[in-house]
Amino acid sequence: MAHWIFQDEHHMFRKAVRKFIEKEIIPNVEKWEREEEVPRSLYERMGELGYLGIKFPEKYGGSDSDIITEAVLIEEMAKCGSGGVAAAIGAHTGIAMTNIWKYGSEEQKQNYLVPGIKGEKISALAITEPSGGSDVSAIKTTAKKSGSHYILNGSKTFITNGVNADYVIVAAKTREEPVHRNISLFIVETDWEGFSAGKKLKKLGWHASDTGELFFDEVKVPEENLIGREHEGFLYIMENFQFERLSMALGCVGLGELAIETAKKYSQERIQFNRPLSKFQVLRHKMVDMAVDLEKARNITYRALYLYNKGEDVVTEATMAKVYATEMIRRVTDQALQIHGGNGYMMEYDVQRFWRDARIQSIGGGTTQIMNEILTKRLGIIS
Numbered sequence: 001m002a003h004w005i006f007q008d009e010h011h012m013f014r015k016a017v018r019k020f021i022e023k024e025i026i027p028n029v030e031k032w033e034r035e036e037e038v039p040r041s042l043y044e045r046m047g048e049l050g051y052l053g054i055k056f057p058e059k060y061g062g063s064d065s066d067i068i069t070e071a072v073l074i075e076e077m078a079k080c081g082s083g084g085v086a087a088a089i090g091a092h093t094g095i096a097m098t099n100i101w102k103y104g105s106e107e108q109k110q111n112y113l114v115p116g117i118k119g120e121k122i123s124a125l126a127i128t129e130p131s132g133g134s135d136v137s138a139i140k141t142t143a144k145k146s147g148s149h150y151i152l153n154g155s156k157t158f159i160t161n162g163v164n165a166d167y168v169i170v171a172a173k174t175r176e177e178p179v180h181r182n183i184s185l186f187i188v189e190t191d192w193e194g195f196s197a198g199k200k201l202k203k204l205g206w207h208a209s210d211t212g213e214l215f216f217d218e219v220k221v222p223e224e225n226l227i228g229r230e231h232e233g234f235l236y237i238m239e240n241f242q243f244e245r246l247s248m249a250l251g252c253v254g255l256g257e258l259a260i261e262t263a264k265k266y267s268q269e270r271i272q273f274n275r276p277l278s279k280f281q282v283l284r285h286k287m288v289d290m291a292v293d294l295e296k297a298r299n300i301t302y303r304a305l306y307l308y309n310k311g312e313d314v315v316t317e318a319t320m321a322k323v324y325a326t327e328m329i330r331r332v333t334d335q336a337l338q339i340h341g342g343n344g345y346m347m348e349y350d351v352q353r354f355w356r357d358a359r360i361q362s363i364g365g366g367t368t369q370i371m372n373e374i375l376t377k378r379l380g381i382i383s
Ligand SMILES: Cc1cc2nc3c(=O)[nH]c(=O)nc-3n(C[C@H](O)[C@H](O)[C@H](O)COP(=O)(O)OP(=O)(O)OC[C@H]3O[C@@H](n4cnc5c(N)ncnc54)[C@H](O)[C@@H]3O)c2cc1C
Pocket: 091, 124, 125, 126, 127, 128, 132, 133, 134, 135, 157, 158, 159, 160, 161, 203, 206, 211, 360, 363, 364, 365, 366, 367, 368, 369, 370, 373
């Protein structure tokens, strides 16, 4: 949908991405969902087309475009109809590589960002542990300095791209205290001794994305692979959450459009009581409500995007966008499924996938409850 935030170059980019997705992703979605992963060739192809490096500098193989261009890619990826495919690519470009781009050394950028942008290496970001999801400060993985190395011990869970990644950005405790100043980020190559990944975790949705448990048993990480400054990892994680949350909201806007279009088409084709479903006022009003809900999410999200693109602190705006859009997509996909009746419950109809994939959005990247906790502070409700 045309919106003032997008300029001509964004419209052109959207057209090109959409064509690529229609031709090279959508026909493969069912297969990748069954295989519970996307092939390496997808990263390579997207790297070749420049889609993995939109916001990264040209000197590392990126195209140095604005975040609004990246937002177009995120929305269109969501519209491929498989949250898993979008998550696999998004975790690589949006949440993992971003850490190297923002805080990494030149050597790290050459070794990890450059091949990541080309799609030759796949990355993941590993923060969550059995002991700490919402409470990042509760993680137990440790990194102890030993000469010119750190020795990592511990485990991670629910890591997107965890099974197939070539390198993982790992959050580990580098000292006991003070809280929030005791975590560091490391780049760990997955073929290093002591690293292992469990089997792909079985999930309700996001089937095309591999989600793994990671184990670190005395993994020797060279000190050159510490990202940024020691003990500052918690701050980096919090800073990056702004874009992660914004991108999740953008994905929900994209999927919301697709879900409403799918329900609209179905309601115009399905005949009951001698007329199409769309002729029943209760159903067409339901679709109007869905569209209004989506529009609210879109505007809250685009405002955060606009400010973020200008370089402003958007913790409040991005958090609100994450809360509203991720709850909106639960309502909208649920209603879209309802409009499909029994067919909506059948695996051969895409709408069931939208509904399953939507469920993670208000959990991953910080739950709705945690977002509300952040907002209570940002809005001055509690200090
Ligand atoms: C498919 C999938 C992919 C993921 N990908 C990644 C990834 O790539 N990298 C990564 O690091 N993590 C990843 N995660 C982890 C995800 O970020 C966490 O699951 C999420 O942050 C919630 O943490 P938790 O599961 O430990 O839930 P918990 O923290 O145990 O929360 C359980 C419930 O308690 C509520 N709760 C907790 N604390 C509070 C509080 N203070 N006030 C009110 N309510 C509270 C929560 O809202 C939730 O409803 C992924 C998860 C999934 C399911």
